[in-house]
Each structure stands twice: as C-alpha cells, then as structure tokens.
Amino acid sequence: MIVFTGLTAAYYSHLTFDALDAVLVLIGGVLLHASVNAFNNYFDYRSGIDQKTLKTPFSGGVDLIVKGSMKPSAALTVAATCLLGAGVIGVYFLSRFWWPLLPIMIFGAIAIVFYTPVFSKLPALSEILAGIGFGFMGLGTYVTQTGVIDAPGISILVPVSILVGLLLFLNEFPDSDVDRGAGRKHLVILLGKKRAAWVYVGGLVATYLSILVSIAVRAAPVETLLSLLTIPIACRASITTLRNYDKTLELIPALGMNVMVILATIALLGVGFLVGAVV
Helix, strand or coil: CHHHHHHHHHHHHHCCCCHHHHHHHHHHHHHHHHHHHHHHHHHHHHHCHHHHCCCCCCCCCCCCCCCCCCCHHHHHHHHHHHHHHHHHHHHHHHCCCHHHHHHHHHHHHHHHHHCCCCHHHCCCCHHHHHHHHHHHHHHHHHHHHHCCCCHHHHHHHHHHHHHHHHHHHHHCCCCHHHHHHCCCCCHHHHHCHHHHHHHHHHHHHHHHHHHHHHHHCCCCCHHHHHHHHHHHHHHHHHHHHHHHCCCHHHHHHHHHHHHHHHHHHHHHHHHHHHHHHHC
C-alpha cells in the first residue's frame, strides 16, 4: 500500500511512471520488511520477550524460533540476506538519484539493524523510528519515479509515518509489562496506558489533519479526501481504546480496527492521488 501511494503521488505530481523501477521498489520494500521482521524476531528471542509475551491476533512477529521451527542463526541469516538484496536494489537507484535517496537509505539501514537491540531501549524512540522508516519507504518510492523531494512527497511521508507509528504504538499496550522487564522504554511504558490512550487518539487526529493541510496547500489533490472515509472506524477504535486501555481481551477489537484504519487510509490516499491525476 505504501509503495502504491508513492507511485500514484509521483504520477499525480509529475505524470511519470516507470514500470521497471516500480517493480524493483516493490521488491525492495518487501525485502526490507522481511529483514526488519527477521531481525526483530531474532533479537526478541535472544532477549526472552517472545517466550513471555501473551500473543494477540495482531501481535507482530512469528513464533518460529520459539517453537523450534527455525534456528536463531537461520533467522539472522534470513534478515541479513534480505537486507543485502534490498541493498543491491538500493545501489541501483543511488546510481541515478544519489542525493535525494542517500539519507533515506542510510536511515533505513541503521534503523533496521539496530531497532530492536538498541533503539527500542531508548526512551520514546521505537514508535517514531518505525513510523518514519515506513514513511521514508513511501517518500523513497516517490523519489525513484521523480528524482526529487517536494511537497507531494512530503504529503505521503507525514500521514504514513504517523499511521505506522500508531500501528506499533497500540500493539504495545498488551505487551507493556513484558517489554518493561526486557528494558524497553517505549511511550506506553513512559506515559502509562491511560495517557497513552489519549496520545493514540491524538495521533489519529493528526493524521487526518495532515491530509487536510496537504490538500489546502495543494500538495495533494482534493480527491485524497477519500482517505477520510476511515474516520468512523478510527472513532470506534479510539472509543474502544479509551475504555479498555488496560484490558487486553477487550482491547483486541481496537487492535483490529487500528489495522483496518491504517491499511485503508494509506490505500485510499493512493487512490485519491491516482484519481486526481486522471480526472
């Protein structure tokens, strides 16, 4: 969805689309996502978190290492191999768009490798890094088609960063006690669940406001108002979170609605750019 939105924004703003580059970016994005998940599973297993965490249907990661279906060394190999594959694609794009892409790729590589063992233990950094990392995926996709960073590209970066940050943020509520024991210091731990619930609501509001601002300054077409169709689901997720922030089972519906809001909002944002380009 993020790559799709980056591609449609590029087409809207510059009327450009390179099919080969689009396919390469998509492959690179899949490899990067697989790499960060594999690194996360490896380091979570090493820290003991995976053995203690009460899994919900929306928990991140898989239990392959814990169940003995995969050796830790194999998970680390998968993570490094996927990162290397994405790096090869990255070198191709750097040869054409050196300056706009270089800082994005450096940030991504550092965040992927050090996210779980280092950054997740620094105060209030994990959600921000995760969100910006995926926001940069959208912006990077945009750059591979246009060669520039401009207002339409930023109009993808901001809402995607907030939304993906909120995905991780809400999923941290059920895991906060185990995470605290492992030395993590994410926002849910620092703020407490009650205040963190209001931060979640504020993040959703900020997402929709950022889209409206992009339209107001003409960085995005009015058709991206389609992304506001997820507001009713966001409201339900917010109410459920505010009422059940400290009750894992009762919070599960909010976790599901949160996933729906994030995926649908990003997808509708991309559709809005595409419609704006062809209308």
